[in-house]
Amino acid sequence: MASGGRRFVLHFDWTLFVLVLTLAGIGLISVISASYAGAHRRWDPLVIRQLIWIAAGTVAMLVAVFIDYRAFQSWAYPIYAVAIGLLIAVMVAGHATGGSRRWINLGFFHLEPSELAKLAVVIVMVRYLREEPPKGGWGLRQMIIPFVLLGIPAALVLKQPDLGTGLILVLITATLIFVSGLNSRTMLMLGIAAMLAAPLSWHYLKPYQRQRLVSFINPQADPLGSGYHIIQSEIAIGAGGPFGKGFLNGTQARLNFLPEQSTDFIFAVFAEEFGLAGTIVLLALYASVIARGAWIARHARDRFGALLAVGLTAIVFWQVAINIGMATGMLPVVGITLPLVSYGGSSLIAMMAAMGILISINNRRYLF
Amino acid sequence: MAKFRSSSSNRAVPKLEPRIAILTGLMLAVFAFVAVRLYYLQVLHHQEMTELADRNRIRIRRVPAPRGLVFDRNHRPLVDTRPSFDAMIVPEDSDNLSATIEKLERYIGADHVADKISDADEEGRPPYEPVKAAERLNWQQVVALEAHQLELPGVSLEISPGRHYLYGQMAAHLLGYVGEVTKNDLIEKADYHMGDEIGKFGLERGFEGFLRGGAGGQEIEVDAVGRRLRVLKEIPDTPGESVVMTIDLNLQQAAEQAMAGKNGAFVAIDPNNGDVLAMVSHPAFDPDIFGGGVKASAWRELTTDPNHPLQNRAIQGIYPPGSTFKIVDAVAGLEEGTLNPASAYNCPGGMWFGGREYHCWRHQGHGTIELHDAIVRSCDVYFYNVGQKLGIDRIAKWANALGLGVKSGIPLDRESAGTIPSSAWKQKRFHERWYPAETLSVAIGQGYVATTPLQMAQVAAQIASGGVRYRPQFVKSIEGLDGSIAKSYAPIVENRIAIDPDALEVIKDAMADVVNGAGGTAHKAHLDDVTVCGKTGTAQVVGGDAPVGESEADDKTPDQFKDHAWFIAFAPKEHPKIAAACIIEHGGHGGSASAPVIHDVFQRYFQLNPPPPRPEIARVLEDSPPDER
Numbered sequence: 001m002a003s004g005g006r007r008f009v010l011h012f013d014w015t016l017f018v019l020v021l022t023l024a025g026i027g028l029i030s031v032i033s034a035s036y037a038g039a040h041r042r043w044d045p046l047v048i049r050q051l052i053w054i055a056a057g058t059v060a061m062l063v064a065v066f067i068d069y070r071a072f073q074s075w076a077y078p079i080y081a082v083a084i085g086l087l088i089a090v091m092v093a094g095h096a097t098g099g100s101r102r103w104i105n106l107g108f109f110h111l112e113p114s115e116l117a118k119l120a121v122v123i124v125m126v127r128y129l130r131e132e133p134p135k136g137g138w139g140l141r142q143m144i145i146p147f148v149l150l151g152i153p154a155a156l157v158l159k160q161p162d163l164g165t166g167l168i169l170v171l172i173t174a175t176l177i178f179v180s181g182l183n184s185r186t187m188l189m190l191g192i193a194a195m196l197a198a199p200l201s202w203h204y205l206k207p208y209q210r211q212r213l214v215s216f217i218n219p220q221a222d223p224l225g226s227g228y229h230i231i232q233s234e235i236a237i238g239a240g241g242p243f244g245k246g247f248l249n250g251t252q253a254r255l256n257f258l259p260e261q262s263t264d265f266i267f268a269v270f271a272e273e274f275g276l277a278g279t280i281v282l283l284a285l286y287a288s289v290i291a292r293g294a295w296i297a298r299h300a301r302d303r304f305g306a307l308l309a310v311g312l313t314a315i316v317f318w319q320v321a322i323n324i325g326m327a328t329g330m331l332p333v334v335g336i337t338l339p340l341v342s343y344g345g346s347s348l349i350a351m352m353a354a355m356g357i358l359i360s361i362n363n364r365r366y367l368f
Numbered sequence: 369m370a371k372f373r374s375s376s377s378n379r380a381v382p383k384l385e386p387r388i389a390i391l392t393g394l395m396l397a398v399f400a401f402v403a404v405r406l407y408y409l410q411v412l413h414h415q416e417m418t419e420l421a422d423r424n425r426i427r428i429r430r431v432p433a434p435r436g437l438v439f440d441r442n443h444r445p446l447v448d449t450r451p452s453f454d455a456m457i458v459p460e461d462s463d464n465l466s467a468t469i470e471k472l473e474r475y476i477g478a479d480h481v482a483d484k485i486s487d488a489d490e491e492g493r494p495p496y497e498p499v500k501a502a503e504r505l506n507w508q509q510v511v512a513l514e515a516h517q518l519e520l521p522g523v524s525l526e527i528s529p530g531r532h533y534l535y536g537q538m539a540a541h542l543l544g545y546v547g548e549v550t551k552n553d554l555i556e557k558a559d560y561h562m563g564d565e566i567g568k569f570g571l572e573r574g575f576e577g578f579l580r581g582g583a584g585g586q587e588i589e590v591d592a593v594g595r596r597l598r599v600l601k602e603i604p605d606t607p608g609e610s611v612v613m614t615i616d617l618n619l620q621q622a623a624e625q626a627m628a629g630k631n632g633a634f635v636a637i638d639p640n641n642g643d644v645l646a647m648v649s650h651p652a653f654d655p656d657i658f659g660g661g662v663k664a665s666a667w668r669e670l671t672t673d674p675n676h677p678l679q680n681r682a683i684q685g686i687y688p689p690g691s692t693f694k695i696v697d698a699v700a701g702l703e704e705g706t707l708n709p710a711s712a713y714n715c716p717g718g719m720w721f722g723g724r725e726y727h728c729w730r731h732q733g734h735g736t737i738e739l740h741d742a743i744v745r746s747c748d749v750y751f752y753n754v755g756q757k758l759g760i761d762r763i764a765k766w767a768n769a770l771g772l773g774v775k776s777g778i779p780l781d782r783e784s785a786g787t788i789p790s791s792a793w794k795q796k797r798f799h800e801r802w803y804p805a806e807t808l809s810v811a812i813g814q815g816y817v818a819t820t821p822l823q824m825a826q827v828a829a830q831i832a833s834g835g836v837r838y839r840p841q842f843v844k845s846i847e848g849l850d851g852s853i854a855k856s857y858a859p860i861v862e863n864r865i866a867i868d869p870d871a872l873e874v875i876k877d878a879m880a881d882v883v884n885g886a887g888g889t890a891h892k893a894h895l896d897d898v899t900v901c902g903k904t905g906t907a908q909v910v911g912g913d914a915p916v917g918e919s920e921a922d923d924k925t926p927d928q929f930k931d932h933a934w935f936i937a938f939a940p941k942e943h944p945k946i947a948a949a950c951i952i953e954h955g956g957h958g959g960s961a962s963a964p965v966i967h968d969v970f971q972r973y974f975q976l977n978p979p980p981p982r983p984e985i986a987r988v989l990e991d992s993p994p995d996e997r
Binding site for chain 2: 132175178179180181232234235236237238239240241242251252255256257271272275276279280283286287290291294297298303306307310314317320321324325328330
């Protein structure tokens with residue numbers, strides 16, 4: 001074990017670890033900006049809590065590093081069951097805010113089961129997709145079980161309603177199926193089916209969700225209503241300019257013109273204060289995490305590890321792409337956090353744990 | 369370590385590799401796309417977004433500058449600016465708005481507060497922007513508001529400069545009034561904002577540019593809900609410049625007093641430079657009621673009053689000049705050579721022309737009479753003959769030269785030019801030729817002739833000055849805050865006619881005898897130590913039964929059919945200092961109704977400005993022109 005410990009330190013993926021902590025640090029700075037209300041005010045309790053979540057997330061990440069990721073193969077279904085159970089619990093005992101029921105109050109912690117559900121879906125999908133597909137790739141029949149595995153949590157999440165997480169679940173599942181090897185004919189069929197389903201899904205959207213889609217297409221249609229978020233976010237980002245207004249000098253956040261500034265729109269807070277220089281650095285950090293995740297996937301020792309790495313990386317990618325796409329007005333508004341940066345215990349701890357698993361996959365290359 | 373990396377055979381997942389590579393490529397491509405979008409927003413649209421962010425957070429609160437003061441020619445204040453208290457309400461600051469409004473209305477007697485708030489909201493009032501609930505609170509209202517402050521959340525007092533007219537209705541038409549800008553003003557004038565005060569009438573309107581000053585303001589940072597957080601920048605206001613008028617307060621007061629209770633107009637000007645010394649139009653209005661929004665009921669009362677108190681009769685009122693026009697005939701005849709002082713006509717009390725008899729006002733007639741007596745006694749038949757010899761177009765030419773039928777150029781809006789008919793005019797207006805009989809009516813200032821009181825004062829002044837007509841001006845100079853002269857207004861010569869000195873002397877002698885001589889029609893204008901020259905006139909009122917010309921109508925005629933009484937005059941006869949015209953609507957005789965007004969004002973004038981020694985001595989001492997502007 002002594003030599004194992006030395007090897008562990010030697011092979012520990014410091015690159016990813018430092019990237020993750022840097023992003024969490026940027027997140028802390030942005031939460032300070034988002035909650036700053038003038039020099040005369042004390043720091044917002046939000047900042048203290050985010051600091052605690054980063055510490056807890058770091059612990060979770062290190063714990064995950066020590067777990068042999070292969071163990072998730074046997075834990076996959078129990079973890080999945082727990083996640084489903086928690087999603088059902090949210091429906092029953094969850095706290096409602098702003099018309100949706102998303103978290104359970106544990107007293108010291110507001111647990112958001114949908115954050116766990118993302119990890120659970122990745123694990124359970126990878127558990128199923130670890131088998132080599134038949135020659136030519138997965139056929140439609142083999143996809144029934146993954147669809148069911150996706151369908152249950154996705155339905156529960158959409159019921160909350162949490163369109164963002166539902167979308168992420170679909171996208172990471174699609175990513176995993178694609179990488180694991182899908183029959184090209186099936187891929188075509190699914191693609192056509194998805195396109196046909198898109199107009200139908202309009203029917204199932206809540207009015208506010210439809211409104212968001214309309215505002216996305218034309219934000220000026222209702223500039224003080226549903227278009228407000230997009231407009232104010234673009235203003236904040238644009239006002240940042242090439243080098244930003246400087247730390248704590250952003251007016252859009254401080255004066256509350258930005259909505260959801262510490263969570264969904266934290267990118268705009270950061271962008272206003274640190275400018276293009278800051279946002280490019282942030283984007284580069286995420287790109288590095290993704291590149292690193294892809295590298296780990298390609299170098300994993302088994303198919304399970306490789307797909308798990310792809311799935312975890314996909315969570316980061318899709319959340320970053322959708323969150324920034326939304327903040328910059330390229331995508332309609334859906335409530336998705338910016339991984340490792342947005343305020344929030346559940347998302348931060350889950351994401352850091354996911355990064356821990358990724359590091360674990362990398363480390364185990366040397367251990368067996 | 370290196371050997372693991374370099375050896376792909378060690379990898380467990382070669383089949384996955386290409387797809388992972390594709391995926392990674394796609395992901396990084398998406399990021400590149402995002403980076404382009406960020407460049408677009410943060411570099412290409414940086415300026416625009418910064419402006420939008422500032423527009424979000426910065427609100428400009430304008431602080432109106434105190435308006436400039438208005439002084440009389442001797443620097444006595446006529447109009448000033450005093451603190452005015454307005455009750456403001458921030459609806460968002462009141463938990464129970466309707467209760468607050470109800471209390472506010474009860475304590476200070478404000479009305480329609482809820483409507484004012486909903487109006488403001490309709491016009492796009494941002495949250496936390498106060499609404500003016502009541503304006504120009506009096507002392508009791510201010511005290512009531514202060515005493516109940518705690519019961520009125522969201523209500524506050526705002527002090528702003530308010531216009532105050534020190535002498536109430538005095539010279540109301542000349543001074544004018546101010547009011548809140550209208551939507552039209554806002555469209556036309558870029559530098560005005562909602563709620564600003566603007567000169568609406570008279571001097572206040574004409575000299576708006578000087579009086580207004582520059583509004584100051586505060587840039588206030590607000591948050592998303594509109595709460596005011598801090599003042600970012602303060603721009604001090606620049607008070608307006610002061611206007612020094614040519615009006616003499618004492619003279620104006622004397623004129624107002626002399627005109628008290630009468631409808632009509634009075635204008636006094638300095639014949640040596642065109643300075644308006646006094647200008648009265650009755651009935652008048654109280655300019656104070658317009659400040660900060662006139663009440664609808666008061667406005668309706670003013671606009672529907674059959675006496676038209678908002679009309680400045682001195683420049684807008686057009687009346688037939690009656691016999692005062694005979695001065696014009698005399699000048700025209702003497703200058704055209706159709707008349708000389710010895711020209712004599714017989715007046716049997718009327719004259720047959722074109723198959724109709726034209727009466728003289730004196731039915732028994734004046735007998736054979738020469739120019740001097742014809743003016744003094746205002747013989748109509750004499751001037752029928754003068755007019756006949758001249759013809760309408762020569763009369764029109766000289767009337768125009770004396771400023772009739774043309775605008776005087778006084779810097780006031782809506783001045784009327786009046787009407788001086790000519791054959792061309794009639795052709796254009798009625799597509800008809802001029803009939804010689806119509807010239808008879810014109811010769812005695814009736815028919816189509818219409819003049820304003822100011823124009824008639826100008827006629828008196830031009831005779832007084834020997835042919836020079838100045839543009840009437842009522843502002844002498846503009847003064848900066850420190851009392852320095854920012855701009856002064858020099859006399860402007862509108863027209864200069866060379867009246868033959870002998871002819872002029874004849875007319876002046878006759879006008880002096882109108883007031884002072886035997887048989888004169890205006891003895892009531894006589895002053896003991898100054899020779900006043902004048903001419904009476906009676907303007908026929910349509911519907912009245914009185915004969916044309918100088919009327920013999922007595923006091924039994926009902927008021928609305930009584931003629932308008934004219935009197936024009938200047939004094940002293942040598943080196944005149946003041947010229948004036950007065951019309952009293954339905955006053956009857958010029959000599960009995962209007963001459964006393966001019967008497968009172970001239971008397972006051974010469975008390976204030978003692979006359980030079982009598983002409984015999986003056987002629988010896990004379991060395992400098994009397995212009996003392």
